Amino acid sequence: MWSHGTVEVNFDAAYRKNEESSCSGILLRDSRGRVIASKITFHENIPSPFTAKAVTCAMALKMYLDLNIKSLEVEGDSLTVIKKQAEMRLIDLKSRYILKI
Template structure:
């Protein structure tokens, strides 16, 4: 699988502060992702939009995948890319959001998935150990518009 990546980053504003109980607060970022799939060429583009604690835009990243068999597989690859980005940023707590209920539900469970994306889901689940906290959450399509516009422009290029 060939990948091309484009990343734009802003300074990392994360500091751990003490709360009134003396425990450290965990900085949580939100990663929204979206996918565009080219059925004629079996290619997909993934866009990742990373938001900070105060909803500031931190990172825009796009990834291309070749030889992708279906949009369903492309969605699973996108979720995996989101986790990899969180790991590479050294984040302890992430919330991954997508407007695909199926992918989010499969990522939330710890049971073995026997669908065509089972191996990708297992890889996503195995990467949970890199985080103190990870949340998979469904987001309405209108709330994921930034990632949608970004991926559409990426695949068009």
Template sequence: MAVRRWLNELRLMPPSLTTHRPAQTIHSQENWMTPSHGTLKINFDASFVYGDSSNRIGIIARNEQGKVIYAESAMLGPAENALHAETKAALHAITWAASMNVTKIDIEGDCLYLINDLRRNERSFASCGLLIDEIKNLAKTFSLCNFKFVKREANKVAHSLATLSYNMPVICFTFNSLPYNVASLVLLDLN
């Protein structure tokens, strides 16, 4: 069923997204790294299961010392597919940053397709393209907004927060209130 849905989405994509293009050089991080001075780094992730009626996300914002400024584990409603779930998580992350009047942000996620789409200057033709375009428009309101692809290992705290929301409703955290398993991952990132 999941494969059939994916093939149908692939057939609906415009030829420009399914034909071969020269590969962009993507440098991905194996480990979490602190952002540059004055920049807030926000990692996001989504936990998605086909047939489940809700999208679960995790976001964590840290400063240049690696200090947790904000973390959240939330259920955000239905998603059509994994890309849609990841896009909703990215939108939630950038919307939070905009509400905090932050001016410089790095947004990191482990969905390569989404990060590549966010880095392009043209409109998105993905099934959730309107949400992607909304993220791109919000990005223009910051003095600096970088979208970066990272491997799962560098995004493990956001992933852990996304899986927490299976058992809890929306919960916001500071470092002192993080669950032990999440706090231990934050500390491991700093070593």
């Protein structure tokens, strides 16, 4: 597993080009692998697979912030999205609740 006290978030998105829609799946687990939160959401008006991943990553990070978790390990299959979300978080942590998800 991962470090004691650390929560791991896994996320993924499925994208339908013809419908410009996506589905997000998010799972947060504690250091013993027990599920502490999960969410599946359908999204409309999603123009690209990258947008689908970005929306899902933002939702995962919002769940982390809402649960007031101190230490997080993020796992997703889009390194670019994860890096961009991390950069945004470092720029202005106070604006985290202003982000429209």
